[in-house]
Amino acid sequence: MACYRTVLDVFKNNPYIDEIITLSEKNYLSVEEAIKDSMSLIYNELWIKNKFILHAFYLQYSAQNQLPYLFNYLTGTKNRIAYNENDYFELPGEMSIFVTFSVPCPKSAIHTVDRHYYLFEQYIQQKFDHNIYTYSSIDIIEKVKQYLSKDKINVIINIGGSLQCKKYPVKKLNKILAQINDNLLIIGGIKELEDSQYITYGTNLVNKLTLEETIALISMCDLYIGNDSGMVHVAAANKLSCIVFYCESEAKENVFPGRLSAYKQFYPWKTKFIALRPKYSLSPCSYTTMVYGGCKIHNKSHCIRQIKEEDVLLAYEKINLMEN
Amino acid sequence: MNLEQTKEKIINIKYDNIPQLYNECEQIFNSSIVKQQKEEYILITQFDGIGDAVLLSGVIKEIKNWYNKPQ
Numbered sequence: 001m002a003c004y005r006t007v008l009d010v011f012k013n014n015p016y017i018d019e020i021i022t023l024s025e026k027n028y029l030s031v032e033e034a035i036k037d038s039m040s041l042i043y044n045e046l047w048i049k050n051k052f053i054l055h056a057f058y059l060q061y062s063a064q065n066q067l068p069y070l071f072n073y074l075t076g077t078k079n080r081i082a083y084n085e086n087d088y089f090e091l092p093g094e095m096s097i098f099v100t101f102s103v104p105c106p107k108s109a110i111h112t113v114d115r116h117y118y119l120f121e122q123y124i125q126q127k128f129d130h131n132i133y134t135y136s137s138i139d140i141i142e143k144v145k146q147y148l149s150k151d152k153i154n155v156i157i158n159i160g161g162s163l164q165c166k167k168y169p170v171k172k173l174n175k176i177l178a179q180i181n182d183n184l185l186i187i188g189g190i191k192e193l194e195d196s197q198y199i200t201y202g203t204n205l206v207n208k209l210t211l212e213e214t215i216a217l218i219s220m221c222d223l224y225i226g227n228d229s230g231m232v233h234v235a236a237a238n239k240l241s242c243i244v245f246y247c248e249s250e251a252k253e254n255v256f257p258g259r260l261s262a263y264k265q266f267y268p269w270k271t272k273f274i275a276l277r278p279k280y281s282l283s284p285c286s287y288t289t290m291v292y293g294g295c296k297i298h299n300k301s302h303c304i305r306q307i308k309e310e311d312v313l314l315a316y317e318k319i320n321l322m323e324n
Numbered sequence: 325m326n327l328e329q330t331k332e333k334i335i336n337i338k339y340d341n342i343p344q345l346y347n348e349c350e351q352i353f354n355s356s357i358v359k360q361q362k363e364e365y366i367l368i369t370q371f372d373g374i375g376d377a378v379l380l381s382g383v384i385k386e387i388k389n390w391y392n393k394p395q
Contacts, residue, residue, distance in 0.1 A: 001367075001369075001370070002367060002369045002371070003369075003371065003377065004371055004372070006373075006374075007370070007372075007374050010374055011377060014384060016385045016388035016389075017388075025371075031342075031345070035334065035335060035337070036335050039331050040331075043327065043328070047327045047330075047331070048327060052363040052364065052365065053363055053365045053367045054365060054366065055366050055367070055391075056367040057366070057367065058369045058370075059368070059380065059383060060372060060376060065371060065372065067371045071369055071371070072369050073346075073349070074349070075367060076353055078363060094342045094343075095342070097342060097343055097346045112379045113379050113382065116380055116382075116383045120383050124390055126390075128383075128386050130382060131382040132378055132379055132382045133382060133385070134378060135381075229374075230373055230374025230378060231374075233375045266375060269379070
């Protein structure tokens with residue numbers, strides 16, 4: 001497995017991965033810089049250890065990330081499997097020169113899990129049930145057990161998110177939490193430290209857990225309430241019921257869903273969930289060109305702030321009554 | 325060309341566009357011992373965020389099972 005160091009904890013306990021090689025996450029300013037870092041890793045971790053690749057997979061359907069195409073090619077691998085990156089808009093994808101097996105991504109395969117599987121299924125001509133999982137070590141599970149309640153429902157409250165526009169306002173969230181008498185476990189990263197001061201209920205674990213610990217903790221909880229981030233997929237993989245805040249309005253989800261709808265590509269997979277979304281986007285997101293995820297005011301809670309506190313509490317009451 | 329020479333050559337390629345980069349790399353690989361090695365590993369590449377990594381977990385299992393089956 002080749003990945004960024006920042007996601008190593010997701011893969012490190014996976015029993016189906018024998019070895020992980022990592023790059024530091026950065027925005028490469030030039031292809032030359034990407035080649036230099038990639039070659040250094042390939043040479044030191046593969047070639048001089050006499051590890052040569054027979055099949056190299058890049059299964060994500062993405063127009064923007066060129067690094068995996070290049071990286072897989074530079075390993076010297078004969079069979080390089082990836083999507084031809086621009087099938088959706090039928091534009092020529094220049095990175096496809098580095099690929100030896102590619103199929104168009106059908107418009108019916110929109111969710112990221114389906115897309116990952118589809119390419120592999122086409123490569124080996126076999127179908128699978130599409131699932132996701134997380135894995136934790138016993139040590140880490142023992143370590144985070146201290147935060148769980150035996151009497152109350154254990155609820156993960158995630159205030160984190162990759163962009164500010166994906167974060168539900170914390171002051172509104174705090175009013176909601178005041179009315180939930182469960183074991184509330186507040187999570188987030190270093191970027192959420194300031195926001196976490198406005199949460200006065202539950203156990204504040206913001207920036208106190210490693211990613212590995214967070215994954216283990218989520219896997220033992222009952223319910224997820226929070227923003228649309230990587231943590232919702234950890235929750236879904238462990239079959240938690242999920243109440244998720246989205247900045248993308250319902251009115252936007254069908255505008256090139258396979259390209260521009262974050263909701264359609266990343267809703268919680270195969271678990272019970274309620275998506276809380278604004279019905280319409282706010283100005284200027286409502287009338288200007290659609291962007292990925294619907295809301296283009298990235299530096300603050302914008303369209304997402306329309307989600308009403310009472311709708312969150314209603315979802316909280318409803319979710320336990322829903323069938324799987 | 326040995327492995328180290330191959331690495332150095334690739335790092336120092338001069339090119340103006342992606343097809344040219346590809347052609348230069350192909351020439352280097354064709355004269356390198358890389359192409360003469362026994363290829364037996366599978367690589368899955370995922371340079372992205374936590375969510376994408378979790379969503380890849382199921383297919384990783386199937387790839388491993390597929391590779392472990394007698395071919």
